[in-house]
Amino acid sequence: MxxxxxxxxxxxxxxxxxxxxxxxxxxxxxxxxxxxxxxxxxxxxxxxxxxxxxxxxxxxxxxxxxxxxxxxxxxxxxxxxxxxxxxxxxxxxxxxxxxxxxxxxxxxxxxxxxxxxxxxxxPFHEFEQNLLKSKSGVSKIQRFFLMFLRVFNHIIYSVIPNIIETLREERRYNQWAGRELMQDSDLSLSA
Known part of the structure; x- marks a missing residue:
């Protein structure tokens, strides 16, 4: 597939x-x-x-x-x-x-x-390798795409998991402390 x-x-x-x-x-x-x-x-x-x-x-x-x-x-x-x-x-x-x-x-x-x-x-690695193996060098648009890929990978593997875990911990603490909770806009953070 x-x-x-x-x-x-x-x-x-x-x-x-x-x-x-x-x-x-x-x-x-x-x-x-x-x-x-x-x-x-x-x-x-x-x-x-x-x-x-x-x-x-x-x-x-x-x-x-x-x-x-x-x-x-x-x-x-x-x-x-x-x-x-x-x-x-x-x-x-x-x-x-x-x-x-x-x-x-x-x-x-x-x-x-x-x-x-x-x-x-x-296949992020294929995208990156295809951009880097060009004989004419990497154009400005390709550099921007490479930066996007690297930032995207960082966000997916590092930033988002940390943010979601922090939000869940804060929500649980607020529930435990008996505080009013704001709606979490259907992010399903209460898992």
Whole structure:
């Protein structure tokens, strides 16, 4: 499959992660924290990655997702429990923390492979190499395009993940502190 078709497919499949539609309509829980909607979406995304990109690529993205997700989930839960046991934590206690972290885990194991796949299917290195191997040198427009590619890669791999994580942490802190929340303009940062 051509990289453009792959990108269109995975961008289309990412719409429910950003909008919550239709996965949040199927809100009956399998276990506390995992709804049928998110479970089916998890299966759809991972099966799509496996079928379209192959077993080796799928194994790598699943491993990366697990390496990112599991420490975040388990350390977050452990810290929440320690804060609760110290008497400073959320009054609802471990039962409220548990379902949140289970939900966070299934969400991360869904969207991390999806995001990795969306970025990996675009052949940025080919764009850059084609621009650099010109015998007549690099024109001004090509230099601007190269700068755009490099800045784009930096934004995708560094800036956006840091901003989103900061916004999520601030939102959780504001919810914990009981502050009024402004609408997050459908960015689905409450995952």
């Amino acid at each position: 051509h990289w453009k078709l792959k990108l269109i497919l995975f961008v289309t499949l990412s719409v429910p992660a950003f909008t919550g539609y239709p996965i949040n309509l199927v809100d009956s829980e399998i276990i506390s924290g995992i709804t049928w909607g998110w479970f089916l979406y998890f299966l759809l995304i991972n099966a799509s990655i496996l079928v379209v990109n192959g077993k080796r690529f799928f194994e790598n993205t699943a491993a990366i997702a697990a390496l990112i997700s599991l420490p975040v989930v388990f350390l977050g839960a452990a810290i929440s429990y320690m804060i609760y046991w110290s008497g400073l934590g959320y009054a609802a206690g471990p039962s409220a923390y548990s379902s949140h972290y289970v939900s966070l885990c299934i969400t991360m194991l869904t969207v991390i492979p999806l995001a990795l796949t969306m970025v990996a299917v675009v």
